[in-house]
Amino acid sequence: MEPTKGVELWPVQLSQHAQQVDWVILAFTALLVVLVLPVFAAMIYFAVKYRRGSMADRSPSASRNVWLEASWSVIPFLLAGVFFAWAASLYFDLFHPPADSLGIDVVAKQWMWKFEHPGGQREIDTLHVPVNTPVELTMISEDVIHSLYFPALRIKQDVLPGRYTRLWFKADKVGEYHLHCAEFCGTDHARMGGSLIVLDPEGYQRWLGQAGADTSLAAAGEALFRKYGCSGCHGANSSVRAPNLAGVYGSPVPLDGGGTVIADERYIRDSVLFPKKQVAAGYKPIMPTFQGQVSEEDLLKLIAYIKSLS
Amino acid sequence: MTSIAAEAAAEPSYLKAGYTLRSWLLTTDHKRIAVLYMISVTAFFFLGGAAAAAVRINLITPEGAILTADGYNKAFTIHGVIMVWFFLIPSIPATFGNFLIPLMIGARDLAFPRLNLASWYILMFGASFTMYALVAGGVDTGWTFYTPYSSMFSNSHVIAAIIGVFISGFSSIATGLNFIVTIHKLRAPGMTWFRLPIFVWTHYATSLILVLATPVLAISLILIAAERLLGIGVFDPALGGDPLLFQHLFWFYSHPAVYIMILPAMGVVTELVTAFSRRRIFGYSFVAFSSLAIATLGFMVWGHHMFVSGQSMYAGMVFSILSFLIAVPSAIKVYNWTATLYKGQIALDTPMLYAMGFIGLFVVGGITGLFVASLAVDVHVTDTYFVVAHFHYIMVGATVMGYLGALHYWWPKITGRMYPEWWGRISAAFVFFGFNLTFFPQFILGYLGMPRRYFTYPPEFQVLNVMSSAGASILAVAYLFPFFYLLWSLRYGKIAGPNPWGAAGLEWTTSSPPPKHNFPEIPVVTAEAYAYPVAADGGATHHG
Amino acid sequence: MAETQLVLHEPFRDRAQQREADALGMWVFLGTEAMMFGGLFFALIVIRVIHPQGAQEATDKLDMWLGGLNSALLLTSSLTTTLAVTAARKGARSITTGCLLASAALGMAFLCVKGYEYYVDYGKGLMPGVGKPFPIETTGAELFINGYFVSTGLHAIHLFIGVCLVVGLAGAVWLRRVPVPGRSIVVEMAGRYWHFVDMIWIFLYPVLYLMDRGG
Amino acid sequence: MAKVIRTGDLIVFAVLIGLLALNMAQARWLDLGVVSRVVTIALAAGQALVLLWYFLELRSATLLIRLVAAAGFFWLAVLFGLGLNDWLTR
Missing domain, CATH: 1.10.287 (Helix Hairpins)
Structure with a gap:
């Protein structure tokens, strides 16, 4: 588990995605070297052969062929198109996590990473995950733009204030690896990093036990649901007419004024902070805003609770 | 040719048209303004270089050798701001473009000489704000000024820096406008579009970018200033604003800005390759139109800076494929330069060494550009040293090589004196070697996962960082050589004569340095560009 | 532009060439201005796209009648500017002066209406940072209003520069410092700028006041 | 008058x-x-x-000047088209 010392010439491949990215860059490099070396060789050869004063043959050559000239550019471009498609399909996969992913919440702030596991375990700057399990991170920033970067997984994603972004991976080797902030975020940007610790399944369970969480995220969210008075209106026996939140997560919500929206994390977050933005059809826009009162971490707990209702 | 030069000698050269400071500071002669620009951008280059030196020294040890975290952040920011806006953007266009475009098209001056002088003053005025930000305590946002850090969180002198950049933008706009009008309206009789040197074509394309992109930078800087200074939040996430809006506006300028830096250098290299192989450029119209293609496509790819920013996946794909397209006109240029060498009369004088160096480094920079345009690869390497290395291959490797090549090639025209050839070749070799030692290790560092803008880093990256810093020290010395021997040559250099290289082009038909009005009378052009003899006789015409 | 009609500027070979160069330079300059305001329009449209509801409620707070009045004032000033150009070309010195002053007066009227509107906005609490708290809770509304202030403010600055320019030019024409028809190109160039500032408002008005207006 | x-x-x-x-x-x-x-x-x-x-007066302007005016609109269309593409496909 010691981080490598000395000169490394190739970074660890911690996932299938990492292997694929490495293949793209290696194959692409090979193609480009094949295309470029003749050009360099020709340059040097010409510079020597046709140096001023040399007796090389300089009689005018045969007529030009425009199509041949154009093909020099077009054929490499079409070949490069293959690499565009390959890299794009890998990029596409990054946006489509498996349905059974383990969800972990990430809150970034100057200059630390806070991770929250579904069971309520919290850690700072270190992320423990089980091996061979897809993990999906739901990330948000409390201040400026950060970027969560795992070199060994060849992935990074900017973490924005005001909006959730996502990142998913499936690490396939046990060990300890770097994680960094990759988007400049102020004084201690360079220190805003830590470790990704990949554990075998038993080790992960053991760690979850030791990490000492009293309550799961959803349970903590339920407590907050009462504390902030949400239950007063959204509760089952409430006299105020507000939408019942059971089963709402992941389902389409018809909106006042037409249209529907899928009730995902973004929608729930916006409904708490900006309740008048997208009002559910058939309800009055009476909910007050909780902007400035609920922290990003509490919001994630509330979302976990609402998720648990479905 | 000699008779024209003799007639031109009747009028004093532009250098002798007046000796007072006033005659320089109030001049409207494009050649004198070019010299003013040259002196200023040289000063900015060494200032930005000093900041780079601080950065590289600091990175010798993993914990940061000399600077605090804040000090380091300010050093790389000021390095970026000065190098981008006060060196690279004005470098070739405002010095060599200014000096040469009227000479190359057979005009007496640029279309708006007073606007030209004003643009230099505007640049100096803008620079004074940015310098103020520097001495008042620095600015730490990075040259990209990303919101909300720049608008709501940074405690440094963001406003002064932004005002400086904003003002200098008007200098760019004025220069671009002047070039466009000049190239359209002041070409000598017979100087048709397809007789223009490629240098003029690339400057035309550059000017298009200057006038179309710079205003968008201006507005995005105004919006930051309004948010930071007046509390008029337009990007503020707390109000529902989207920080990505700033990034879109910023890169709409800043990606094309890279082509402001590289296109003029491509023009220079075309002149050098033709002059030192005594050949017409291979595929003139391809090379000419590829400049316009690069300028136009350059506006359609900005989103490739934002693949991991939270931009829509589909937008990412569109920007990626458009970025691949730019490889086509770039490749055309490289192939055609190489083909121009074929059956030429090649002399490896200093300018040609820089030109060949340019081609090599540009190819490496361009190819790594294809890597970072590939979506999944970019996800890994963006915001790492891989990207730092990539854009330094383009912006320093290629553009500064082009600038130095131009400086040596046209030095006899500008000053009337030759530089010392031996020193020129030695320093060209040192620049090439130092540059590669500095920046090649950074590709590896980046792929290994070292993020950029880090003042401290994991210890396993130290060896590569030390290599890079060692290369930087060689590069620093190599950049100082020309500074000294060119100054030396002003007094002791060999007298150049009108056309020391035996080159084609109108600028070589007038005396060196040219008279105040460039030509004794407006030339009438009857020859194609690069009118070198097509088939030479075994090439026994080595110049002295 | 203090030279008289007889002076040919340094780099030009003849007056036709100089005239064409001036015209082209002016158009390129207008192109840069269009790109700058284009960035602002882009920001406003993006706000409308991401916060349709907030932007609509913000739009409803703006007075489309005052804005419409301003549109009419500027369009009228464009007419008087066109008349000034025609008059200058025909050498009608006093009419040129009069029309230019009329344009400037209409421009000033626009600025006064705009100032009054800002005062009303201030009263409603729309102005960022001062006055009453912002009246609309819906997300995006404040963002949109902020965009409104930046864009109308920048336009007002441009118009103010235009007014100064046109007043100065009117004086110069009257005093024969800019003789007409000899140097009518100067009037023409000033007119181009004026029309352009009008054109920015032609787009600003609907984008700010009319689009998505609630019933 | x-x-x-x-x-x-x-x-x-x-x-x-x-x-x-x-x-x-x-x-x-x-x-x-x-x-x-x-x-x-x-x-x-x-x-x-x-x-x-x-x-x-584009009506009586030269082709070049019409092109300049058209170029302004073309580049604005690039900004709007490619820029809005992000928000409309998120």
Whole structure:
């Protein structure tokens, strides 16, 4: 588990995605070297052969062929198109996590990473995950733009204030690896990093036990649901007419004024902070805003609770 | 040719048209303004270089050798701001473009000489704000000024820096406008579009970018200033604003800005390759139109800076494929330069060494550009040293090589004196070697996962960082050589004569340095560009 | 532009060439201005796209009648500017002066209406940072209003520069410092700028006041 | 005064004011839904084109100057098209 010392010439491949990215860059490099070396060789050869004063043959050559000239550019471009498609399909996969992913919440702030596991375990700057399990991170920033970067997984994603972004991976080797902030975020940007610790399944369970969480995220969210008075209106026996939140997560919500929206994390977050933005059809826009009162971490707990209702 | 030069000698050269400071500071002669620009951008280059030196020294040890975290952040920011806006953007266009475009098209001056002088003053005025930000305590946002850090969180002198950049933008706009009008309206009789040197074509394309992109930078800087200074939040996430809006506006300028830096250098290299192989450029119209293609496509790819920013996946794909397209006109240029060498009369004088160096480094920079345009690869390497290395291959490797090549090639025209050839070749070799030692290790560092803008880093990256810093020290010395021997040559250099290289082009038909009005009378052009003899006789015409 | 009609500027070979160069330079300059305001329009449209509801409620707070009045004032000033150009070309010195002053007066009227509107906005609490708290809770509304202030403010600055320019030019024409028809190109160039500032408002008005207006 | 007032200019002015009135009317009294955005911009663009063509004299301008004007619109279209593509496909 010691981080490598000395000169490394190739970074660890911690996932299938990492292997694929490495293949793209290696194959692409090979193609480009094949295309470029003749050009360099020709340059040097010409510079020597046709140096001023040399007796090389300089009689005018045969007529030009425009199509041949154009093909020099077009054929490499079409070949490069293959690499565009390959890299794009890998990029596409990054946006489509498996349905059974383990969800972990990430809150970034100057200059630390806070991770929250579904069971309520919290850690700072270190992320423990089980091996061979897809993990999906739901990330948000409390201040400026950060970027969560795992070199060994060849992935990074900017973490924005005001909006959730996502990142998913499936690490396939046990060990300890770097994680960094990759988007400049102020004084201690360079220190805003830590470790990704990949554990075998038993080790992960053991760690979850030791990490000492009293309550799961959803349970903590339920407590907050009462504390902030949400239950007063959204509760089952409430006299105020507000939408019942059971089963709402992941389902389409018809909106006042037409249209529907899928009730995902973004929608729930916006409904708490900006309740008048997208009002559910058939309800009055009476909910007050909780902007400035609920922290990003509490919001994630509330979302976990609402998720648990479905 | 000699008779024209003799007639031109009747009028004093532009250098002798007046000796007072006033005659320089109030001049409207494009050649004198070019010299003013040259002196200023040289000063900015060494200032930005000093900041780079601080950065590289600091990175010798993993914990940061000399600077605090804040000090380091300010050093790389000021390095970026000065190098981008006060060196690279004005470098070739405002010095060599200014000096040469009227000479190359057979005009007496640029279309708006007073606007030209004003643009230099505007640049100096803008620079004074940015310098103020520097001495008042620095600015730490990075040259990209990303919101909300720049608008709501940074405690440094963001406003002064932004005002400086904003003002200098008007200098760019004025220069671009002047070039466009000049190239359209002041070409000598017979100087048709397809007789223009490629240098003029690339400057035309550059000017298009200057006038179309710079205003968008201006507005995005105004919006930051309004948010930071007046509390008029337009990007503020707390109000529902989207920080990505700033990034879109910023890169709409800043990606094309890279082509402001590289296109003029491509023009220079075309002149050098033709002059030192005594050949017409291979595929003139391809090379000419590829400049316009690069300028136009350059506006359609900005989103490739934002693949991991939270931009829509589909937008990412569109920007990626458009970025691949730019490889086509770039490749055309490289192939055609190489083909121009074929059956030429090649002399490896200093300018040609820089030109060949340019081609090599540009190819490496361009190819790594294809890597970072590939979506999944970019996800890994963006915001790492891989990207730092990539854009330094383009912006320093290629553009500064082009600038130095131009400086040596046209030095006899500008000053009337030759530089010392031996020193020129030695320093060209040192620049090439130092540059590669500095920046090649950074590709590896980046792929290994070292993020950029880090003042401290994991210890396993130290060896590569030390290599890079060692290369930087060689590069620093190599950049100082020309500074000294060119100054030396002003007094002791060999007298150049009108056309020391035996080159084609109108600028070589007038005396060196040219008279105040460039030509004794407006030339009438009857020859194609690069009118070198097509088939030479075994090439026994080595110049002295 | 203090030279008289007889002076040919340094780099030009003849007056036709100089005239064409001036015209082209002016158009390129207008192109840069269009790109700058284009960035602002882009920001406003993006706000409308991401916060349709907030932007609509913000739009409803703006007075489309005052804005419409301003549109009419500027369009009228464009007419008087066109008349000034025609008059200058025909050498009608006093009419040129009069029309230019009329344009400037209409421009000033626009600025006064705009100032009054800002005062009303201030009263409603729309102005960022001062006055009453912002009246609309819906997300995006404040963002949109902020965009409104930046864009109308920048336009007002441009118009103010235009007014100064046109007043100065009117004086110069009257005093024969800019003789007409000899140097009518100067009037023409000033007119181009004026029309352009009008054109920015032609787009600003609907984008700010009319689009998505609630019933 | 009479010799500088040309009927053409007055007609152009009337068209400009007419388009303005039309735009205000549709915004105030017509509820066109999503189409209204297109209509609003189309009417404004109509005004701008009339202004460019007549008052800014593109009608009698050289091809080069028309190209400059068109270039401005082309590059703005690039900004809007590729830029909005992000928000519309998120």
